[in-house]
Amino acid sequence: MRAALLEKQGEPLRIVDDIEIREPGVGEVRVAIKSCGLCHSDLSVIDGAFPATVPIVVGHEAAGIVERVGPGVTHLAPGDSVVLTAAPPCGLCYWCVRGEPGVCVNAVGIQTNTFPDGTTGLSRRGEVVYRGVGLGAFAEYVLTPATGAVKVPPDAPLDILSVIGCAVQTGVGAVFNAARVQEGSTVLVIGLGGVGLAVVQGARIAGASQIIVSDPVAARREAAARFGASTLLDPASTDVVAACKDLTGVGVDYAFESAGRASLVQVALNATRNGGVTVCLGAPPLDEAIEISPAVLFTVSEKKLVASVLGSSGAPREIPRLVGLWQAGLLDLEGLVTARRPLAEINQATADLRAGRGIRTVMLI
Numbered sequence: 001m002r003a004a005l006l007e008k009q010g011e012p013l014r015i016v017d018d019i020e021i022r023e024p025g026v027g028e029v030r031v032a033i034k035s036c037g038l039c040h041s042d043l044s045v046i047d048g049a050f051p052a053t054v055p056i057v058v059g060h061e062a063a064g065i066v067e068r069v070g071p072g073v074t075h076l077a078p079g080d081s082v083v084l085t086a087a088p089p090c091g092l093c094y095w096c097v098r099g100e101p102g103v104c105v106n107a108v109g110i111q112t113n114t115f116p117d118g119t120t121g122l123s124r125r126g127e128v129v130y131r132g133v134g135l136g137a138f139a140e141y142v143l144t145p146a147t148g149a150v151k152v153p154p155d156a157p158l159d160i161l162s163v164i165g166c167a168v169q170t171g172v173g174a175v176f177n178a179a180r181v182q183e184g185s186t187v188l189v190i191g192l193g194g195v196g197l198a199v200v201q202g203a204r205i206a207g208a209s210q211i212i213v214s215d216p217v218a219a220r221r222e223a224a225a226r227f228g229a230s231t232l233l234d235p236a237s238t239d240v241v242a243a244c245k246d247l248t249g250v251g252v253d254y255a256f257e258s259a260g261r262a263s264l265v266q267v268a269l270n271a272t273r274n275g276g277v278t279v280c281l282g283a284p285p286l287d288e289a290i291e292i293s294p295a296v297l298f299t300v301s302e303k304k305l306v307a308s309v310l311g312s313s314g315a316p317r318e319i320p321r322l323v324g325l326w327q328a329g330l331l332d333l334e335g336l337v338t339a340r341r342p343l344a345e346i347n348q349a350t351a352d353l354r355a356g357r358g359i360r361t362v363m364l365i
């Protein structure tokens, strides 16, 4: 099959057409990918901020059509439209049965770039090809456990719905499931890419009274205003913590770090009111660390620092809910997709993301 292959971190991707993908096994499906958004987590693998074994196919914000189902799959059939997730919950492990599928022990592919047993189902000229960020969807086909492919209406525009697979599931899910933002509360969002702008929309849907946003890119602040932000801050010229204290009197009830810089987690913590919640969504380079004084930031203040991966919810539950919000006109997915490009233009898309041009580029496969 055809795919965008990363052969060395820090170098451009190359389109190749000789990758082999195995047949779906028990409980698996093979999906013909129609569209896949480019997320900063893909860029972190491409540029080397996250270590990864190569050669690897990245791309994990995808939608497509079920091509073939493996033995035992009864709820999906060839021809079904699906949105994919990089973290398919197994439904059986300690965490899944506790209702914490975000940390399903069998959904580790997002870190290992393999299936749980270490295989990838992909090869090229006899060499293993890794399945990047839990999917490897900048490719014609993807193999996934059937819980990782969630059926959507047959006539739904897949190029639009693919952004649910990562950015929207992560951002809106973090608001609903990790922070549990309450009506009338105040929210700060630091970093307004696909993830941060989904947080803004989730906070608006949850009924936040103030949504304060910060990003150095003016166009992204303006996009946030369209999605419901109430105050736009440029961190280059404004003290974000002081502004949050001024605007709320006490600090924000919830602060989200969705830029992917460790130093901004500290800003988010400082902007959070005593007793409030700071949510880490960004995935900073692995050598960045957060320095926190427990006495000042936690013991006396009772601030809560939480993390959230892919919206802290199982995709089979969350994706239909997000599709429903979109169908009801409450969630704007179209506004997040600012460019569509053929797979052959993947390196232009990565250049746009590095430069903060547009919001999400969706690659059409």
Ligand SMILES: NC(=O)c1ccc[n+]([C@@H]2O[C@H](COP(=O)([O-])OP(=O)(O)OC[C@H]3O[C@@H](n4cnc5c(N)ncnc54)[C@H](O)[C@@H]3O)[C@@H](O)[C@H]2O)c1
Residues within 6 Å of the ligand: 038, 039, 040, 041, 044, 166, 167, 170, 190, 191, 192, 193, 194, 195, 196, 214, 215, 216, 217, 220, 235, 258, 259, 260, 261, 264, 280, 281, 282, 283, 284, 308, 309, 310, 311, 353, 356, 359
């Ligand atoms: N937790 C998860 O499950 C999950 C899922 C997807 C992505 N991520 C991570 O979330 C982060 C955001 O992803 P994205 O695809 O939206 O990225 P993006 O590159 O589109 O957006 C990041 C934004 O942060 C802004 N930024 C940079 N410096 C800033 C500063 N000092 N103050 C405020 N904003 C600043 C940038 O201008 C940009 O708009 C990445 O680290 C990504 O790896 C995490």
Ligand SMILES: [Zn+2]
Residues within 6 Å of the ligand: 039, 040, 041, 042, 060, 061, 166, 167
């Ligand atoms: Zn992502």
Ligand SMILES: [Zn+2]
Residues within 6 Å of the ligand: 089, 090, 091, 092, 093, 094, 095, 096, 097, 101, 103, 104, 105, 106, 107
């Ligand atoms: Zn599980």
